[in-house]
């Protein structure tokens with residue numbers, strides 16, 4: 001089964017050190033811009049399998065250095081999705097292939113989840 005590449009938005013819609021949430025098919029995902037590099041994940045905390053944010057597009061801690069789950073405060077590395085503190089330490093967010101091209105941000109989802 002092949003994967004599906006989806007255009008989410010323009011790069012200008014996610015400034016450096018911010019994040020943005022999206023709904024794609026049945027999935028909710030989010031993208032973080034870390035110093036011009038875009039990282040995409042399924043919006044599902046490995047602790048309870050629920051969404052991470054409590055306000056729209058707010059997936060980062062106050063310093064914008066880590067991804068933070070709003071429910072119990074788990075902290076994740078932006079680059080890898082590894083949880084480094086909190087109730088699911090050592091587990092990972094589900095990372096999605098993400099790239100920017102022609103000022104557009106694209107992610108690749110498994111075809112069955114789109």
Ligand code: FES
Nearest residue numbers: 045047069072074
């Ligand atoms: S649901 Fe995310 S840390 Fe508990």
